[in-house]
Amino acid sequence: MDPFSNPFAPGAGSRPPELAGRDTILENARISCGRALKGRPARSMMLLGLRGTGKTVLLSEIGRIAESEGLLVSKVEAPERTTLANLLYPEMRKVARSLSNTEAAKQYAQRALSGLRNFAAVFKIEYGGLAFGVEPAPEAGLAESGDIQHDLPDLFGQIGRAAQAAGKGWLLLIDEVQYLSEKDLAGLIVALHRMSQDGLPVIFVGAGLPQVARLAGDAKSYAERLFSYPAVGALDSQAAGKAVKKPIIDEGASISEDGLHEIIDRTKGYPFFLQELASFAWNNAPGPEIDATDVVSSYDETVRSLDDGFFRVRLDRLTKAEVQFVNSMASLGDGPYQFSDIARAMGRDPRSLGPVRASIIFKGMIYSTDHGYLDFTVPLFADFIRRQNP
Ligand SMILES: Nc1ncnc2c1ncn2[C@@H]1O[C@H](COP(=O)(O)OP(=O)(O)OP(=O)(O)O)[C@@H](O)[C@H]1O
Ligand SMILES: [Mg+2]
Secondary structure (H helix, E strand, O other): OOHHHOOOOOOOOOOOOOOOOOHHHHHHHHHHHHHHHOOOOOOEEEEEOOOOOOHHHHHHHHHHHHHHHOEEEEEEEOOOOOOHHHHHHHHHHHHHHHHOOOHHHHHHHHHHHHHHHHHHHHOOOOOOOOOHHHOOOOOOOOOOOOOHHHHHHHHHHHHHHHHHHOOOEEEEEEEOHHHOOHHHHHHHHHHHHHHHHOOOOEEEEEEEOOOHHHHHHHHOOOHHHHEEOOEOOOOOHHHHHHHHHHHHHHOOOEEOHHHHHHHHHHHOOOHHHHHHHHHHHHHHOOOOEEOHHHHHHHHHHHHHHHHHHHHHHHHOOOOHHHHHHHHHHHHOOOOOEOHHHHHHHHOOOHHHHHHHHHHHHHOOOEEEOOOOOEEEOOOOHHHHHHHHOO
């Protein structure tokens, strides 16, 4: 069928034509925003899920909802090698400046801006457009300890008070939270804890790989109570069916029940795979109905495309020794895997493999599950490895 009208959206962070199966998460986020605005205790959230399950898309959607509720929204992605101070500085500055335009909030916003000057100096932040001339004078003692666990709560506090005075709120969205250092994560948690204790309208929604729950708990034990941790996983068959069928119908085409089942079955409801297979099936089907044959005959092409893109880019980030490690995992079947079994499959002493394991975890390719097993952060990754090493 006409590729120009293909509704599907395979791609990192691409908004799907139908955001299926996430109503509860979105509703809870909307409630948190509304409560924060009213000055009621509002729960921050940490969305946890494997690669390609739709975390980034959800963050964007939550950002849109928050904006429509009247909150100021900042969205950042934690890269592997920068500090939280660098990441948040421009966002805090933007929010403080915008709040300083409201008369009632001006005084607090100005204090936030002067705190930000101190903060930029102690954390050696280089930021284009740092126009010192027009900023308020720095205020001694505000956000200038150089310890993120002290300075971030100071700044959040000033911004929170400014937002409160303006009748607004601030939602901070951080993607890829697993890349924050433990110190930075602790600073973020302390700051958010302070906001909730002081009843200030600042809330946070983060997203990351499943290990983030443990990282947050290790950084501050009360993190468990501070956040809710919704799981962003594969879609159940009803949601997966809707995610595929509705966009097709909306384009004036249709899909047979068998065709729909093939897609749900073969992708196991994983959102990224689902978009990819549905997209190929659309392009390959003569139409106007997509049937099971169209799906089946599009499958090889889909797998090839995933292998060359989605899967391959992750493997390419590993060193030779790390590749050996993941090959051995896949040779054991599907996960989760016991570390000692992997070592045995490699013919190695587990003690000698600690650094390799740590570095693959750091790269976000594998994670340690709740029960101390290891598993891939990419769904169906073991299948991919086995296809590479027949
Ligand atoms: N609820 C959903 N229904 C249908 N498709 C979805 C849904 N959520 C996400 N998708 C699709 O899944 C793909 C992956 O989404 P996204 O990039 O948000 O995942 P992610 O969890 O952030 O992945 P990563 O961990 O690799 O960053 C996109 O093509 C998106 O359109
Ligand atoms: Mg993402």
